[in-house]
Amino acid sequence: MTGRGRHPGRAPARAMVLAPALAGAACAAGLALCLLVHRPGFAGQAGPGFWAATAGLWLLATLAASDLAALEPRHPLARQAVFLAVPALFGLLVLALWELVTVGAGVPAVLMPPPSAIAVRFVQGGPTLAADFVQTFVKAALPGYALGNLTGLALAILADRVPVLRRGVMPVANFASALPIVGVAPIMVMWFGFDWPSKAAVVALLTFFPMLVQASAGLAAAGRLERDLMRSYAAEYGQTLRLLRLPAALPFLFTALKVNATLALIGAIVAEFFGTPIVGMGFRISIEAARLALDMVWAEIALAALAGSAFYGLVALAERATTRRPPARRTA
Amino acid sequence: MRADARGRGGRTLPVAGVVLAFLALWYLGALLGNWTGAADALARAGGTPGIDAVAAATMAQERPVVPAPHQVAQELGRSLFGLPVTSKRSLAYHASVTLSATLLGFGIGAALGGALAVAIVHLRSVERSLMPWIVASQTVPILAVAPIVIVALGAAGLTGLLPKAVIAAYLCFFPVTVGLVKGLTSPERMLSDLMRTYSAGRAQTLWRLRLPAALPALFAALKIAVAASLVGTIVGELPTGAQAGIGARLLAGSYYGQTIQIWAALFAAAGLSALLVAAVSLAEAGAARLTGARR
Numbered sequence: 361m362t363g364r365g366r367h368p369g370r371a372p373a374r375a376m377v378l379a380p381a382l383a384g385a386a387c388a389a390g391l392a393l394c395l396l397v398h399r400p401g402f403a404g405q406a407g408p409g410f411w412a413a414t415a416g417l418w419l420l421a422t423l424a425a426s427d428l429a430a431l432e433p434r435h436p437l438a439r440q441a442v443f444l445a446v447p448a449l450f451g452l453l454v455l456a457l458w459e460l461v462t463v464g465a466g467v468p469a470v471l472m473p474p475p476s477a478i479a480v481r482f483v484q485g486g487p488t489l490a491a492d493f494v495q496t497f498v499k500a501a502l503p504g505y506a507l508g509n510l511t512g513l514a515l516a517i518l519a520d521r522v523p524v525l526r527r528g529v530m531p532v533a534n535f536a537s538a539l540p541i542v543g544v545a546p547i548m549v550m551w552f553g554f555d556w557p558s559k560a561a562v563v564a565l566l567t568f569f570p571m572l573v574q575a576s577a578g579l580a581a582a583g584r585l586e587r588d589l590m591r592s593y594a595a596e597y598g599q600t601l602r603l604l605r606l607p608a609a610l611p612f613l614f615t616a617l618k619v620n621a622t623l624a625l626i627g628a629i630v631a632e633f634f635g636t637p638i639v640g641m642g643f644r645i646s647i648e649a650a651r652l653a654l655d656m657v658w659a660e661i662a663l664a665a666l667a668g669s670a671f672y673g674l675v676a677l678a679e680r681a682t683t684r685r686p687p688a689r690r691t692a
Numbered sequence: 693m694r695a696d697a698r699g700r701g702g703r704t705l706p707v708a709g710v711v712l713a714f715l716a717l718w719y720l721g722a723l724l725g726n727w728t729g730a731a732d733a734l735a736r737a738g739g740t741p742g743i744d745a746v747a748a749a750t751m752a753q754e755r756p757v758v759p760a761p762h763q764v765a766q767e768l769g770r771s772l773f774g775l776p777v778t779s780k781r782s783l784a785y786h787a788s789v790t791l792s793a794t795l796l797g798f799g800i801g802a803a804l805g806g807a808l809a810v811a812i813v814h815l816r817s818v819e820r821s822l823m824p825w826i827v828a829s830q831t832v833p834i835l836a837v838a839p840i841v842i843v844a845l846g847a848a849g850l851t852g853l854l855p856k857a858v859i860a861a862y863l864c865f866f867p868v869t870v871g872l873v874k875g876l877t878s879p880e881r882m883l884s885d886l887m888r889t890y891s892a893g894r895a896q897t898l899w900r901l902r903l904p905a906a907l908p909a910l911f912a913a914l915k916i917a918v919a920a921s922l923v924g925t926i927v928g929e930l931p932t933g934a935q936a937g938i939g940a941r942l943l944a945g946s947y948y949g950q951t952i953q954i955w956a957a958l959f960a961a962a963g964l965s966a967l968l969v970a971a972v973s974l975a976e977a978g979a980a981r982l983t984g985a986r987r
Contacts, residue, residue: 426817446817447824471844528706532714538919538969539962540926543938546946546954551725551757622830633930634946649843669828 379431382424383449389417390456397463398476414460421453473655481655482662488644489663496641497667499556501628504563505620511564512571513613517601520579530576537569545631554635563627567620574616578609614679621671625664718761725758726750759952767956780936787960789936790925793853794968797860798921802914804861805868812869813876813902814894830866838927856928856937863924864917871913875906904983911976918968926961938964 393413428446433439455475461467462474469477482489519526545562552558582605590600606613632642641660648656730749751760759767771783808826812819838859845855879901887897929939938961945954 425821429817429820443820446820447822450821450825524706524709526706527703528708528710531703531707532710535966538915538965540919540923540965542923543926543942543958543961546942547951547958549946550949550951630927630930634943654844 376431376433379424379427380445382420382427383445386417386421386424386449387452389413389420390452393417394456394459394476397460410464414457414464417460418453418457421449425449425453470652470654473658477655478658478662482659485656485659489659491639492641492644492660493663493667495556495637495639496559496628496632497625500559500631500640501563501624503556504560504627505567505624507560508564508567508624509571509617509620512568512616513575516572516575516579519576521597526576529572533569533572533576537573541566541569542627542630545627546634548631549634555637559628559631559640562631563624566623566627567616570619570623571613571616574612574619575609578612579605581605581612582608610683611679614675614683617675618672618679621675622668625668625671629664715761718758722756722758722760723747723750726753726756729753729757755949755951757951759955763952764955764959767952768959771953771956772960783941783956783960786937786941786957787964790922790929790938790961791964793856793928793937794860794918794922794925794964796853797857797925798864798918800857801861801864801921802868802917805865805913805917806872808865808869809872809876810898812873826866826869829862838924838930842928856925859928860921860924863920867913867916867920868910871909871916872906875909876902878909879905907976907979907983911972911979914975915969915972918972919965922961922965922968 393410397410425446428442428449431442433442458472459474459476462472463476473481515529519529542562544565545558548558548561548565552561586604586608587600590604595603629640629642629645632640633646636643641664645657645660648654648660727746727750730753731746733753734746734749750756751763753759756763768783771781772787773784775782775784808822812823841859842855845851845858876898883901883905884897887901892900925937926939926942929937930943938957941957942954945951945957
């Protein structure tokens with residue numbers, strides 16, 4: 361296997377056919393087993409034959425993944441497909457094993473519901489999930505995210521303008537970014553009440569420091585030569601900032617924006633553990649967990665994962681759209 | 693060395709200034725935040741209090757909206773050192789509970805992250821199939837669902853330190869994996885070719901070339917990981933099951949409106965975080981000396 365990996369681009373044509381065929385077979389076998397396990401006689405009382413089949417599925421999928429990973433197709437589209445197919449296969453395998461083990465072994469739903477039950481719950485609980493999403497993501501996470509990033513950027517620019525402030529603020533900011541800031545949630549709930557403003561405040565505080573640290577590093581990123589050039593054009597501070605230094609800082613700003621995208625949702629949900637109105641993802645998670653309705657909890661988790669990944673993906677897309685420049689020009 | 697010392701000397705004064713300004717703002721916040729409450733309390737006691745009396749009262753309330761810095765400092769001193777460490781009311785007891793879960797989680801997470809990184813560097817199929825999921829795993833707000841993990845693990849019969857440590861480990865494996873992969877692949881082509889001409893095996897190349905070269909990146913990642921581990925543990929202590937730890941202390945303080953207790957617990961958490969990061973820095977210096985790195 362390692363021998364094949366060492367000669368990229370020389371995979372024989374046989375492997376080009378065999379690997380996708382193996383992957384297809386693994387998918388089909390997984391689907392068949394998942395359908396089979398729900399039949400009476402299997403659910404909760406699967407015999408050794410079933411478990412042998414499950415282990416076989418695992419083996420088959422692993423083989424297919426490693427064969428796929430060894431492929432180095434010439435065509436860019438095919439390359440992209442391989443790049444997506446390998447992790448997708450792994451994800452499907454995890455889901456299938458989860459379903460087979462929980463249903464086949466009859467794991468009680470209060471411990472670990474199967475993915476199918478979670479999917480059903482996700483669809484059935486649509487309106488509740490939507491209301492929670494609006495409360496937690498749209499009302500709390502987004503405004504807090506905007507506020508934290510903007511104030512962080514503003515303070516970074518201010519500290520850049522006033523050197524003494526910079527030398528004083530930056531060590532403190534570096535220290536603060538290692539602190540467990542989510543802990544301020546109970547204080548914010550006490551100050552701003554149970555509804556979304558307190559959650560937005562927690563999110564703003566959480567996102568403030570990463571942006572401050574990254575923006576400061578980014579503002580220092582513009583080269584000496586370019587700065588001197590701007591100076592020789594008699595450019596004002598504001599012009600240099602707008603035309604040279606902020607564009608040069610964009611990669612740093614986006615690093616902070618991406619980190620903060622995940623932090624925002626986390627902050628909003630965790631803050632809800634300290635008191636909420638009767639809507640919101642954090643509220644639903646704690647209340648349903650107390651009722652041992654774990655399928656609803658997992659549906660909320662799936663929603664949070666989807667929202668978090670989508671938010672992150674959007675920021676990453678914006679990054680690609682705004683910073684697409686040849687690297688030679690960026691570092692010249 | 694000397695330039696470094698001078699640079700630091702130039703920083704002490706501004707940092708002190710920022711900290712002082714922060715304290716001043718805090719006192720002002722305490723004054724304004726507690727004003728109505730203090731004035732009401734005095735008015736209820738009878739008479740019309742003067743401005744100075746109200747101002748003094750804002751600094752000494754039992755459950756202030758914004759506790760004054762010295763109140764928090766007093767509470768910290770009392771609950772850290774004034775009580776026996778075994779007492780449930782001692783902050784030192786709660787901090788030690790949190791610390792042990794944090795360290796356990798950090799150990800598990802760092803070991804898992806390190807193993808993943810080594811596997812990713814050596815096995816192509818692992819890299820291809822796992823790396824996207826490792827990145828995706830971080831966009832999942834796991835911290836938010838931490839309490840559920842605790843509940844689920846508790847239902848499975850796992851209680852005590854381990855469930856919290858699992859959350860902490862989940863948070864800290866990612867920076868370790870990413871940092872270590874970057875570090876392990878950092879040696880130049882020429883150096884790996886040299887190892888090959890020595891006919892060094894993969895294990896030897898790993899131990900003698902890749903790992904030493906990865907140390908700076910590894911320790912940078914470990915610092916992030918240990919801080920993340922503490923956050924994970926504290927959040928893991930929030931749900932109903934936890935009776936001890938800084939997180940439980942925060943929650944209890946929020947239920948009973950004990951603001952000073954909340955603030956003291958927060959500062960204890962901050963101190964703990966600073967201590968942990970400092971410990972990793974110390975280990976870094978030791979490792980650098982051990983491998984004979986030039987600074």
